[in-house]
Amino acid sequence: MTLTEVTRQITVPRPATADQAVLIVHGRDCTGIVSAVTSTLAEHGANIVSLDQYSDNPTGGEFFQRTVFQLDNSAATLPALEHDVAGRLADLGLEYRLSDRSVPKRVAIFASKSDNCLLDLLWRQRRGQLPMTVSMVISNHPDTADLTRSFGVPFFHVPSGGADKSAAEAEHLRLLRGNVDFVVLARYMQILSEGFVEEVGVPVINIHHSFLPAFIGAGPYAKAKQRGVKLVGATAHYVTADLDEGPIIEQDVVRVSHADTVEDLQRRGADVERAVLSRAVRWHAEDRVIRTGNHTIVFA
Amino acid sequence: MTLTEVTRQITVPRPATADQAVLIVHGRDCTGIVSAVTSTLAEHGANIVSLDQYSDNPTGGEFFQRTVFQLDNSAATLPALEHDVAGRLADLGLEYRLSDRSVPKRVAIFASKSDNCLLDLLWRQRRGQLPMTVSMVISNHPDTADLTRSFGVPFFHVPSGGADKSAAEAEHLRLLRGNVDFVVLARYMQILSEGFVEEVGVPVINIHHSFLPAFIGAGPYAKAKQRGVKLVGATAHYVTADLDEGPIIEQDVVRVSHADTVEDLQRRGADVERAVLSRAVRWHAEDRVIRTGNHTIVFA
Amino acid sequence: MTLTEVTRQITVPRPATADQAVLIVHGRDCTGIVSAVTSTLAEHGANIVSLDQYSDNPTGGEFFQRTVFQLDNSAATLPALEHDVAGRLADLGLEYRLSDRSVPKRVAIFASKSDNCLLDLLWRQRRGQLPMTVSMVISNHPDTADLTRSFGVPFFHVPSGGADKSAAEAEHLRLLRGNVDFVVLARYMQILSEGFVEEVGVPVINIHHSFLPAFIGAGPYAKAKQRGVKLVGATAHYVTADLDEGPIIEQDVVRVSHADTVEDLQRRGADVERAVLSRAVRWHAEDRVIRTGNHTIVFA
């Protein structure tokens, strides 16, 4: 028996997510929410796979709950369950969101010349690490067309030169509308207009190549070198009208020293960017991230 | 306004744990457990502060749940709640453990000559970081007596020389019996007999100065130097009859290099030992650790 | 043989630093500097223990070298060696600093009410981890007097209330002048005047409880909670006229989550503060840190 065979034998297969759903509940905390949700699920024969819950103040704060449950024959039985959940939660004044895990989210990735984050996302998606469908890659440069298409993913080149981005953004909206559930800016390097973020109507995740709020804006590695910091980092966040100020999903850092040049910082930072963005995208695709105010609750 | 005043103003006080309790539920997974537990709590007006849950297999595996809840006037009302919880869980064939958070756990710390881990635990306990009462420190050396007593904690010197530890262990048992809820070996450096671990009747937590299962036994830093590893670590685990083989609670590592001497490894490792042991002790004191087989479930 | 005895046997003693010296060289890079320095050392029979070197540009940038060497009977022989080194380096237009490692640096620690960083430094110094003499602790509160004196270190209470700090600072200067080689602000929480920093005439190291340049100023943990960051950190830096803008010596971070309160962030951050400050102090005491512009070169 080879090592490969040994490894294969002892590998436990990951449970499929067919017949699973995710329920997010959010609102003013009060006694009995968990009980109301879980007993409604139990009445429908749903088995809880995982349950995470958080209240920012046990006496009357904001309440957040994420419940993954298994439901036999969910395609047929989920609507009745949702009807009852909706009624029960309306009585308690709570909002909810229900996602069928057998239907992967659809994503558009925006890239620029660099294939750093783009390749990482495409490769992880193909290996089954990201439960999502990459519907398209959009770039203002043609450089990553071949790479993208080698993964069987459509590539659209939308040039975006000059001060006026309105033509490019109109083309973006035309491609995206109705086709995607979220957008990932994988080092897109172009500023999106406030109107675009509103009109696109789905969450947009960006990777910023610094530990925000340090080194906001362009050229963070050069600024980090200039300030002499001993760590450089990356931040994945939702895009809002305020550039670099949206809710943070994930951050990480890596140690650097005086001997690292700006190019060294970029190389080390690029590894962190990839890792941070892929975690943020996975968590979003698995409905683990809840936005509230300018923060996120991450049930990772 | 000084910096101190500014800081004090914006510091949010941690909610007190008076009128809070922790319920641990454990057993064979089936549909409706979370619902059964939370609806029983809701019937008694308990408000859930946090709920963690884990099943090692959603279809019929082992199920674990930790629920922290707030209950007004808990001293008077907790017994009735426990009565109902016990009945409900017995029907489902599940075990439970209920802890009143207003009653801190009592701990005995065993130390040797070094004050490294001992001082860290005493200091954190005094700062309110460890919800426990240090009932006594027991050591086979008198070196840490003054330090211990400066924290208002009783110190008992129980010499333990020679091959026969039975007299020392009898003295240990006499001191501990009825007085403590768990024991921490803070670099005690003496092997406890199998009989002692059974007779003491409360959990015993040890800190091992390596990343177990690497470098089992004595002298792990010397072995790490000899093997040329690039990281050294520490492991906090429950003590069982099998030395260094008990359920792991927490582990961490720190980067080292060829240039570090064995003494450097000890110095760097000592920082990790302290950090790992204090996390394990806090999690145990907060009922966040559940033992199952030779593993732990840690709801940290 | 007990575990303790086993460990003691395999522990290699750290080489003493008697008869060792540290030479720091700094200036415009050119061919032959390392050769000039090391051949001068060799001519005096000095044996190089370690040599670190860095140039920010191999063709004509700034050059930095730290050399530790062993010299028999150094008390008698070091002056002649220094005379030759000084001449050789003057020819090359370079500056130098020579420290006899058998003479530990003298430090004053400024503290406030908290014993967090203070206790850590005193304890590490006593364990031989910090090659320095703690000459005194100065505080604007009497709270840590007993703790400090239990380590055999003088404690001076200098109240510092009100807007006018000049009386307090005059008292500080009176205590420090001629008595210390550097100052450590161990969470002192009072802003030092620009004049004080100039007049004190020795390096002053501060610990800031954030990952600078993020969250400059007061209340960084509250700000971090408000911004929803996923890591909190600490920064040790030299104090300059620009508050929180001095050269960074060391930084580190720790992971936090949405569930951490401001008090949790403070508790987790306090561990990082201690670790970062103690590393920075050790590196400074061992002449491993070279200031250049607003940066540091750290040969750690």
Added chain:
Amino acid sequence: MTLTEVTRQITVPRPATADQAVLIVHGRDCTGIVSAVTSTLAEHGANIVSLDQYSDNPTGGEFFQRTVFQLDNSAATLPALEHDVAGRLADLGLEYRLSDRSVPKRVAIFASKSDNCLLDLLWRQRRGQLPMTVSMVISNHPDTADLTRSFGVPFFHVPSGGADKSAAEAEHLRLLRGNVDFVVLARYMQILSEGFVEEVGVPVINIHHSFLPAFIGAGPYAKAKQRGVKLVGATAHYVTADLDEGPIIEQDVVRVSHADTVEDLQRRGADVERAVLSRAVRWHAEDRVIRTGNHTIVFA
């Protein structure tokens, strides 16, 4: 000006390594080695770019030095410099190795079905992060042929089924001999015979998917799950006759929890494997790793 343009402007180009060489010196420590080496370099007009040095005992231990230097017109002038260095070091009884940095090392990568580590190495090499030429990829499976060839790298499929590997290894030797300076096993999953390791005549680097010496042998993630560890890791090491016992070059770990399945551990571990292997390969390609006994000195 777009963000891209801004970034491009402030990016400092990495200094080219043309006209640079690396000199490794190794042997019994004595007074004057650094001086002898650096003065010989200075006599030839070489400018030191970086110098690292380590002695495991300042009074008569093993001495190691790595010096990178710049030499104008090195193709013509390096031979004379080497002649003098060789003579000087022979007098001192020291060994040396001199590498011209303008000639990248040639590597063969062995892969199996997985493209995890393979893609990472090919991609980093193309981005200029690894100063080496990938001469060929050899695999016992055809799965990664297209991927490899898309990077312009030759791919050879050498089946290796059955107990007798001698035919496969003969084919490996035929392909490698004279063509490569080192070999990387990028999750090759086949055990190499002792004879092969000897005959191949160049260093062979392997990535083991655990924190060695924990979980030696096959199936480390399953073993880690079974032991309930809280961290999983990876180890890059030189291959010797003793499987999993060769000199360690680099290690790292990632935090896991009870909730991670074996497949989760594999996914998280795969990220660490890639990172650890790429660092080890880069350090080897840059002559930063010196083997001594069963250890490595890494001047990273």
